[in-house]
Amino acid sequence: MMNPRRPDLLAAGAALVTVVLWASAFVSIRSAGSEYSPGALALGRLLAGVLTLGAICAVRREGLPPRAAWPGILISGILWFGFYMVALNWGEQQVDAGTAALVVNIGPVLIALLGARILGDALPPRLLAGMAVSFAGAVAVGLSMSGEGKSSVLGVALCLLAAVTYAGGVVAQKPALGAASALQVTTYGCLVGAVVCLPFAVQLVHEAADAPVSATLNMVYLGVFPTALAFTTWAYALARTTAGRMGATTYAVPALVVLMSWLALGEVPGLLTLAGGVLCLAGVAVSRSRSRAAAAGPRPAKATESA
Template structure:
């Protein structure tokens, strides 16, 4: 699907959502897991968000697409939200949110390798390549100076199992995003495609939750308030605001550039931890944040330059 034209201010707001809002959802997942098992947390998150979007679609009288579009949305939704985000939620039982964010930072490179139709655009632009490398270096520097990121939450074996799950999930996420970006028909409202994706992911997560025996272990009356708060934060800010911003952005900007949110999200996650649970920030982390932001600016510099030239003309 060809990239669409969109107002620059809207693109900026969408990037702010995937850069900043998604960074806060790592902490929300941790809170959610204090009362819900991982697949159930994902199922409730996606189904509630899908129902809210469905109501809005009816209010706006959005036209429902044909079977081919529904199939494309369902496949991409299951890949991205169950194989991607769902695997991260499962892995955060064994690794910290900071450790999860480090592994997810490989996402832009996977997009770069998998998005073959844009190889010429990516590899011919020194700003994009340099920015991706600098951003990744900033992530390594950031967590190299972070005690929170290296603190074990279990034995070494379970941690590596968590890392492997996140890597596999990242591959699923990239595959699902490119599947949707390449096959969805132009003109399909983002709210409709996101609704279908969330429904498909919610149903699949519910089945996995049932097969793994989670529904038999849960006692909703015993779920603490902080877990409910984490769930509803994930619904509103994670699945409605940030996810819809992402699915829209990959139709107006190259996916590898949109995926640079994985460089900023860990910084936001640690800053949120510093504000709310008094985690300490060292000087190396502060330097690393500057490096990461420089990398993000470089990857998006061609877009900024093109927008500026268009405004001049």
Template structure:
């Protein structure tokens, strides 16, 4: 196992967890779809520059089509659904719980792409979900009044699950630079008309938004998405998706350190349960 194989999961978890911090920074000053359009455009410019400088190999037309479809799910529908649902009033804890059903769906659908999920791994998936519930329970709110935002968040869950499985099935190997140009260009093409139709496209360029945008483009996307794609290329999709169970725990620790949010014994216990669940799914002794 290479050094990157060992470092990729913890780096990905840390980077992915910062997404909620970024959203908190940008939310008061930018419409969600408008912010995402700027983010997608920034990623396209960055990755295109890197690809041209390195003379990276471009996907075939068929691969481009598959990458665009996967990108619509993983980027446009997932991020758009989560950001808009939270902006419409869905509590972040509820959104986090819905999105963290992804490993359950991935495990259930893994046989469609030829992966077998063992009983030990199913136990890990269940434990991981239980741990997530413990971590975010004090922020969890469910109610009929959140109908449309709940629907958007559910759409985001289905989109990232379907996009991840689709990419693993149809285009598992591609250059991360050129591939992301294709994916984020597709996401921008889908999101920009919706932003123009549904929002005043307000964005106030102040230090908070500038920091959030730079982090979103350079770290969350160029770093986090690239690491996720790398892990999908070199691992099983069930194991990769299960690492996302750890994101709420890391986010809770960050919020405690940066914003003074409460971190009780229940949340700490949930972190331990989640860690055990993820180990059961990805541990070396788990059946392959």
């Protein structure tokens, strides 16, 4: 007999894989972004993701998604896989890392609000409290990373656009997962995003000819792991919980980025950065927890005495 908690554990494991891989993308984006322009980097990443996902679909003999899933796939592909990646790459070149982190982390809040409005998701107090704690942590991390670096109105607007398209893409993706598998939704969403970014193809070819091998390998890594694998595990977990709870889970990313930068790059975080990372993780824990009553399930009705 299957453990009734196993689906929850698998979904939590999938969410963990997602946030770890998205956090690992930080180093690769910094390396590849110095050699590739925003649109070319997005297209190269998506093409690597499409090739990887297409190979997996061929091995698993996955067919086309059902017609009911296509509206969500198209919208999430355009908004999240397409516009989001270009806007984020471009925005991070216009503002310092701290400002980008502050603005983009509005995304999970928008996901929760749009999920409640469009999908009818509940907004339990624990979710709201956890998101508030995590957002405070993200602000602390962002402030600690902000310096006297470049910053522009255009950069802030692009990061805000990234947050909005990210939220819209997630909310659009959720209904599609009720009709198609996580692999189908991710594969064809990635393909749609690649088509959206095709105007950058000439740029990609020219820049790839001049870029060092390390930058190109980082771009391929972004496509295979933080895109193909992480977006699939994200979709798997999203199909089994609300959009708001999944959005709140991504607040673990800033904390993991701090840790990975420390271990991989030797960038020792300050006290404010560490405190912000701890707050991010604490907020995620609160947002994903359940009250005792909810965990116990509905109480059985009391037996009534016959007359």
